[in-house]
Amino acid sequence: MASVNEPKLISGNANRPLSQAVARRMSMHRGMNVSLVDARVERFNDQEIFVEVYENIRGEDMFIIQSTSNPANDNLMELLVMADALRRSSAARITAVIPYFGYARQDRRTKSRTPISAKLVANLITQAGIDRVLTMDLHAAQIQGFFDIPVDNLYAAPIFGLDILHHFREHRQDLMMVSPDIGGVARARDLAQRLGVPLAVVDKRREKAGEVADMTVIGDVAGKTCIVVDDIADTAGTLCKAAEVLQEAGATEVHSYVTHGVLSDPAVARLENSVMKSLVITDSIQPTQKIKDCSRIRIVPTAPIFAQAILNTWSGTSVSSLIDQETLSPIYEGMYSAA
Incomplete structure (x- = not known):
């Protein structure tokens, strides 16, 4: 069933230009202004991460846009702290939009006494209160199975x-x-x-x-x-x-x-x-x-495909349809002309 509320976006500091581009694309699709939720994601002097959301998000369908790229640990922690802030603010559903999923190369034990860090990160994301994950080109497809929540893996x-x-x-x-x-x-x-x-x-x-x-x-x-x-x-x-x-x-x-x-x-x-x-x-x-x-x-750019995937997730329609070039061609609005 489609949500009665509009999807709401919140961005970490990993890739704000992409988050803003996604918001602009969604505004075009919806025919109304979609902006990033007013919030601050900052660090104290000792580099502890602090998040404060300035808008009421009770009962909202929230999408956190945050790649866990370099600095991977800082950006991952931002994602987790943002998720905790949203969950404690009574958001109805929290989707982590992770364009680049860090630690994905550590998806198996290649030697004795080594970690499977991708599984650890999956556990952290789940325990932080995130309900589903939207990402792109996971390094290994089996990482989707590390999660106990739905994972949509888009393809470039x-x-x-x-x-x-x-x-x-x-x-x-x-x-x-x-x-x-x-x-x-x-x-x-x-x-x-x-x-x-x-x-x-x-x-x-x-x-x-x-x-x-x-x-x-x-x-x-x-x-x-x-x-x-x-x-x-x-x-x-x-x-x-x-x-x-x-x-x-x-x-x-x-x-x-x-x-x-x-x-x-x-x-x-x-x-x-x-x-x-x-x-x-x-x-x-x-x-x-x-x-x-x-x-x-x-x-x-990936903003067109992520914007459409977020809208499809919010409305309960197919995300897997975005793997087709025929579906993406109009989304990219003539940016490319097929031969």
């Missing part, structure tokens, strides 16, 4: 599909989707099937975290415009090394599409010196000025 693939059709329409016959590792094959295959293009895989072997020892291309990429597809780019070491290996294997150009641009140092410097022509990321993480200034990096 349909957005990337629209973008690729627009920017590579003259090279569509030569396109090749590439997964930078075996674990990301399903993600790259999904995008390849959407576009009707072939798939290749770069098999990598790591000596230790953050360092790639060896890479081998599986598939014929000679004469192809290769597009590497991944969910997270941190130091960009894998992407830059994959671009070199693909070019050595005969690729004419290499581009990358990555959902979450963590881009820790020295990622931007690596990209600027790489053979990779371009990197496309979403704004799930607020980009730094250095990222914005990099000519090889382009940012595509």
Whole structure:
């Protein structure tokens, strides 16, 4: 049953520009002003987080927009404290909109005596009083099962599909989707099937975290415009090394599409010196000025899809319908023209 109240948004400090963009998009959809709830999310001198909501939210359907990106611990704690403030203020339902879900790479025990931090974070979110989670491109699909509350996992693939059709329409016959590792094959295959293009895989072997020892291309990429597809780019070491290996294997150009641009140092410097022509990321993480200034990096917006997903969640309609490019195309309002 649809709520009688309007959905209300509250934002942490992780990515306020995205929160404001979502509010603007929802205003367009609703034909009325949707603004962020008036609140302050601040820190005391000892860095304790304090939240105060200035509006009455009793019985309201609340959506907290907060990525748990760098600084991950601070932003996660902000999310939890905001949820507690809303729950104690008698909000009817609390949905955590987490465009980038931090700690997702720690989704299993890779060695003895190590944590499964993604499960711990899921427990913290649930215990804070959050009723459901809306996120994008979880690092591993099984993380949804770590929660005892509903989780809607949106995908960037349909957005990337629209973008690729627009920017590579003259090279569509030569396109090749590439997964930078075996674990990301399903993600790259999904995008390849959407576009009707072939798939290749770069098999990598790591000596230790953050360092790639060896890479081998599986598939014929000679004469192809290769597009590497991944969910997270941190130091960009894998992407830059994959671009070199693909070019050595005969690729004419290499581009990358990555959902979450963590881009820790020295990622931007690596990209600027790489053979990779371009990197496309979403704004799930607020980009730094250095990222914005990099000519090889382009940012595509996620506000349209998150705004629609919030409205669908609020009204009790399908969120999974947003995985279709045909559904997203009008949402992105002609931003991309399909070939």
